Amino acid sequence: MPxxxxxxxxxxxLKKWFSAMPNNPRQSEEIDxxxxxxxxxxxxxxxxxxxxxFSRSTVDGYAVRAxxxxxxxxxxxxxxxxxxxxxxxxxxxxxxTVGSAALIHTGGMxxxxxxxxxxxxxxxxxxxxxxxxxxxxxxxxxxxxMGEDVVAGxxxxxxxxxxxPAEIGGLMSLGQIKVQVVCRxxxxxxxxxxxxxEPTIEPQPGQVRDINxxxxxxxxxxxxxxxxxxxxxLDRAEALHIALxxxxxxxxxxxxxxxxxxxxxxxxxxVIDEMGTPGVLVHGVNIHPGKPTILAxxxxxxxxxxPGNPVSALVIARRFVKPLIEHLxxxxxxxxxxxxxxxLTVNLPSQSGREDWWPVRLLTTPQxxxxxxxxxxxxxxxxxxxxxxxxxxxxxATGLIAGSHVDVYPL
Amino acid sequence: MPxxxxxxxxxxxLKKWFSAMPNNPRQSEEIDxxxxxxxxxxxxxxxxxxxxxFSRSTVDGYAVRAxxxxxxxxxxxxxxxxxxxxxxxxxxxxxxTVGSAALIHTGGMxxxxxxxxxxxxxxxxxxxxxxxxxxxxxxxxxxxxMGEDVVAGxxxxxxxxxxxPAEIGGLMSLGQIKVQVVCRxxxxxxxxxxxxxEPTIEPQPGQVRDINxxxxxxxxxxxxxxxxxxxxxLDRAEALHIALxxxxxxxxxxxxxxxxxxxxxxxxxxVIDEMGTPGVLVHGVNIHPGKPTILAxxxxxxxxxxPGNPVSALVIARRFVKPLIEHLxxxxxxxxxxxxxxxLTVNLPSQSGREDWWPVRLLTTPQxxxxxxxxxxxxxxxxxxxxxxxxxxxxxATGLIAGSHVDVYPL
Numbered sequence: 089m090p091x092x093x094x095x096x097x098x099x100x101x102l103k104k105w106f107s108a109m110p111n112n113p114r115q116s117e118e119i120d121x122x123x124x125x126x127x128x129x130x131x132x133x134x135x136x137x138x139x140x141x142f143s144r145s146t147v148d149g150y151a152v153r154a155x156x157x158x159x160x161x162x163x164x165x166x167x168x169x170x171x172x173x174x175x176x177x178x179x180x181x182x183x184x185t186v187g188s189a190a191l192i193h194t195g196g197m198x199x200x201x202x203x204x205x206x207x208x209x210x211x212x213x214x215x216x217x218x219x220x221x222x223x224x225x226x227x228x229x230x231x232x233x234m235g236e237d238v239v240a241g242x243x244x245x246x247x248x249x250x251x252x253p254a255e256i257g258g259l260m261s262l263g264q265i266k267v268q269v270v271c272r273x274x275x276x277x278x279x280x281x282x283x284x285x286e287p288t289i290e291p292q293p294g295q296v297r298d299i300n301x302x303x304x305x306x307x308x309x310x311x312x313x314x315x316x317x318x319x320x321x322l323d324r325a326e327a328l329h330i331a332l333x334x335x336x337x338x339x340x341x342x343x344x345x346x347x348x349x350x351x352x353x354x355x356x357x358x359v360i361d362e363m364g365t366p367g368v369l370v371h372g373v374n375i376h377p378g379k380p381t382i383l384a385x386x387x388x389x390x391x392x393x394x395p396g397n398p399v400s401a402l403v404i405a406r407r408f409v410k411p412l413i414e415h416l417x418x419x420x421x422x423x424x425x426x427x428x429x430x431x432l433t434v435n436l437p438s439q440s441g442r443e444d445w446w447p448v449r450l451l452t453t454p455q456x457x458x459x460x461x462x463x464x465x466x467x468x469x470x471x472x473x474x475x476x477x478x479x480x481x482x483x484x485a486t487g488l489i490a491g492s493h494v495d496v497y498p499l
Numbered sequence: 500m501p502x503x504x505x506x507x508x509x510x511x512x513l514k515k516w517f518s519a520m521p522n523n524p525r526q527s528e529e530i531d532x533x534x535x536x537x538x539x540x541x542x543x544x545x546x547x548x549x550x551x552x553f554s555r556s557t558v559d560g561y562a563v564r565a566x567x568x569x570x571x572x573x574x575x576x577x578x579x580x581x582x583x584x585x586x587x588x589x590x591x592x593x594x595x596t597v598g599s600a601a602l603i604h605t606g607g608m609x610x611x612x613x614x615x616x617x618x619x620x621x622x623x624x625x626x627x628x629x630x631x632x633x634x635x636x637x638x639x640x641x642x643x644x645m646g647e648d649v650v651a652g653x654x655x656x657x658x659x660x661x662x663x664p665a666e667i668g669g670l671m672s673l674g675q676i677k678v679q680v681v682c683r684x685x686x687x688x689x690x691x692x693x694x695x696x697e698p699t700i701e702p703q704p705g706q707v708r709d710i711n712x713x714x715x716x717x718x719x720x721x722x723x724x725x726x727x728x729x730x731x732x733l734d735r736a737e738a739l740h741i742a743l744x745x746x747x748x749x750x751x752x753x754x755x756x757x758x759x760x761x762x763x764x765x766x767x768x769x770v771i772d773e774m775g776t777p778g779v780l781v782h783g784v785n786i787h788p789g790k791p792t793i794l795a796x797x798x799x800x801x802x803x804x805x806p807g808n809p810v811s812a813l814v815i816a817r818r819f820v821k822p823l824i825e826h827l828x829x830x831x832x833x834x835x836x837x838x839x840x841x842x843l844t845v846n847l848p849s850q851s852g853r854e855d856w857w858p859v860r861l862l863t864t865p866q867x868x869x870x871x872x873x874x875x876x877x878x879x880x881x882x883x884x885x886x887x888x889x890x891x892x893x894x895x896a897t898g899l900i901a902g903s904h905v906d907v908y909p910l
Binding site: 195 | 532533535536537550551552553555557586587588589590591605606607608643647648649655656660662663664665666667668669670671672673674676692693694695696698699700701702703704705706707708709710711712713714715716717718720721734807809810813832834835836837838839861868876878879880881882883884886887907908909910
């Protein structure tokens with residue numbers, strides 16, 4: 089039977105799908121902070137102490153009482169007696185008093201009584217050992233005050249934050265060598281198709297090796313999910329039913345890469361729909377490539393039916409699986425994806441009402457970058473590996489004209 | 500002594516530094532393809548066989564000889580006798596002859612003799628079992644031909660390619676479950692500073708925990724390097740000399756995060772310069788934050804002296820260490836970093852001649868995104884963790900005016 093679908097726009101599809109997902113508290117685990125890169129915090133991180141814990145100099149110079157420099161200038165220096173040098177990593181054993189100055193290095197701890205640092209450039213030792221200061225400075229000048237970065241009890245990293253290199257450094261500055269993060273969402277990948285075989289097997293005529301399980305698993309890993317291979321199910325309702333039911337027990341979400349025959353396409357949607365309520369929410373999205381996408385929620389768990397063509401599967405995963413993983417990771421801030429500006433080299437026709445994604449090669453020219461579309465087939469993976477990025481043609485456009493400025497999403 | 504430096508522009512600095520780096524062949528290793536995400540190929544990947552290995556249907560329909568449909572139309576169907584159904588994953592046991600049609604599913608293998616597939620939509624079984632086809636099709640229509648993606652012997656993934664999800668899927672489609680990749684460049688990180696202590700230790704007055712080793716190591720990992728912690732060297736020439744010499748023996752490149760006193764800053768440059776020829780090439784870059792950056796090549800190995808302030812160290816690492824890791828990874832294609840468009844919320848002054856990087860918060864508004872600069876101190880790491888991205892103020896600008904369109908580099 090020919091396939092007729094009621095198509096949703098990608099935005100409608102996402103909205104409908106996400107509004108059916110429960111907002112369960114995420115499971116969390118404690119890990120070493122240094123292993124936390126790109127994980128998400130499951131609770132706010134507070135600092136027990138102020139940071140820095142003592143007032144520090146931000147320059148090399150002399151720690152003084154600022155008030156003693158007031159009125160000083162090139163023609164009328166202020167004079168100080170040097171009382172010592174602040175040792176790095178130690179508390180100075182002297183205090184600053186009226187008219188006294190202490191040599192201090194960047195990061196050094198201010199002596200009690202001092203509230204500012206005169207830079208070396210504005211200070212000079214005279215022959216009799218006195219220090220001439222030729223510039224007035226304000227209190228707290230060239231000083232980080234105790235608690236200036238963080239006061240005691242302050243939330244330094246909110247819940248749902250991605251741990252980037254700066255956050256990991258910040259945790260270490262507080263001595264927090266362990267951190268509570270959301271468990272990586274476990275995403276099961278179930279392939280189907282009687283013609284699909286494991287890559288280790290030599291294909292017989294009519295057979296092809298599985299691509300999607302592996303490209304998707306790498307993609308899920310890159311987005312912070314924990315991919316689980318669930319093997320290749322045969323194109324029978326019972327086989328798929330059993331495999332999917334077990335997958336849903338063990339995973340936070342499941343991706344089924346559909347077998348490619350019409351019968352199995354229908355069957356996939358039907359089997360997914362049997363897995364729980366509300367079941368299949370979207371079957372068919374007005375997007376190219378990837379029209380026959382299925383989005384479902386079954387008893388609180390998301391299920392995605394991805395097209396079997398490997399290019400379509402990867403494009404659709406960007407559109408739907410990436411936001412799913414962000415959601416399941418408890419990511420608090422999601423921004424649009426960044427792009428590179430380029431000039432389109434040829435006309436690119438599109439179908440009005442449909443969102444198109446075109447793979448492009450990026451070519452550097454003296455005028456900037458050119459985006460050269462790849463005229464691909466969605467079942468040819470090595471067409472897609474030639475692409476450096478994707479461009480989007482929005483649903484309201486019937487195409488893009490050669491010479492247009494386009495935004496390229498790097499791959 | 501005050502610090503006086505001769506500043507290079509970031510571009511000059513990079514050029515001078517890279518032109519002194521030898522283009523040694525990279526060490527390579529064989530790994531499992533499924534573990535290859537974001538690694539770089541050390542040799543071109545060829546396909547021994549054509550791909551696909553047999554002609555396949557791209558639709559559900561009937562495999563025929565295209566010539567038998569010529570002239571067919573709505574008013575004058577062509578008639579076929581159905582000779583069977585192509586089983587998925589198997590070679591059909593029959594051949595297509597004049598006037599014969601075989602039911603075939605997407606991905607099915609074309610019978611010998613057939614060269615095109617009529618979509619189900621344009622075919623109908625008549626009551627007497629004959630198939631009516633109401634549209635003429637061209638040879639190869641709805642077919643991927645054998646070898647259409649790849650011909651035998653073709654390079655499918657060039658040397659120096661990043662293995663993205665698509666490449667990993669592609670390798671599996673060829674049965675290449677192992678792949679030769681460039682070894683991850685080993686980047687040693689040496690901290691220095693008498694006041695710097697390990698994060699596990701409770702700081703005494705005057706001491707601070709090490710931030711840079713950990714933020715940089717996470718950053719290096721994110722860029723594909725293999726970070727090695729070399730501990731904290733004391734602020735003495737001999738201590739630094741010994742630590743650096745040993746680091747250079749064991750690493751592909753070394754980062755020294757400078758102690759922050761003037762004496763140790765001078766000392767770092769001097770000790771690096773002693774490590775081999777040509778030695779220190781750049782000391783001082785016209786960039787903010789991060790002016791006192793040191794770039795060196797010592798007997799063929801790159802050494803970077805990063806500023807001790809944690810914000811400066813991360814900003815400078817983006818500018819210099821990221822390209823270094825790409826170079827050492829044998830990355831063949833480097834593109835500019837992608838950005839997000841935003842509107843600057845306030846005036847941002849800058850110094851002409853100096854390239855400035857400002858951390859910004861991104862705020863979503865109905866009109867798009869606003870970039871709200873963070874007025875930070877480069878030694879306060881939790882100032883920086885509030886940033887969602889960075890904006891660049893180029894050297895020829897004296898600032899950016901509120902309301903300007905800016906490109907934000909996401910962090």
